[in-house]
Amino acid sequence: MDIKFQIPAADDFLTAALGITVVMATLALIAVFILLISKIIRIIEGKAKKAEADTKPAPAPAGVPMPSGMNNGEVDLIGVDEKTAAVIMAIVSQQSEIPLNRLSFKSIKLIDDGKKGGEA
Template sequence: MNPALLLLARVAETSAEVAESTSEVANADRVYGIGEALGVALFVWAIVFVVLFIIFVCIRLFGAVVGSATKAKAPAPVTPAATPAAAPATEDPGEEFSSGSLKLKGCDEKTAAMIMAIVSDNTGIPLSELIFKSITLVEEK
């Protein structure tokens, strides 16, 4: 028999099978009533919440296991030794911090202090953490 005819016969059989399965699928589509749709929706919601609850329980159990493991490994609290003596009150609090030397070029100390305070306020960085190396007055021309 001719191989081309066999191939055409097989294609025709396959096409017929596809057409039958398509009609079966089309017949399988049906319209659900409102009661059935609500039942399916509630069932799916129940499954989702059950899975979420299982995940919640797993997380709580894992947290309890890890928490008990870290508590078992924690060393006993150390009792503090005698407190060190307080610093003498004779020191001047203004001299306890120094950020080095500041070179003023063309401006006085009052203006430099104002500039440093403005920079500290605008940046939100405490003045004790800023280090100014030099402040130069720039004259407008």
């Protein structure tokens, strides 16, 4: 190939400009669709959860949530070190899908057969 410098034709500039515009527009459109779909799904899931909650007995008042990442009150640790207790609280929070700042642990104690137990 002989290397020869040439100014790209107007068509080339047009192609490049059109190209980046098409990519931006396509991905922006997908973003809009995602927003719409997630909104619709959240509305539907919200309604389903509300309906489910209506059929269950009302839970005890939750109280004012603590700031994110904080836990309500002191926890009595019996035969459990703080690190293990933190892991247990994180697991309970994840499994129950209740944020830690809305959970109140009273105690976590090691039970006789070697397993750890506690009450939330």
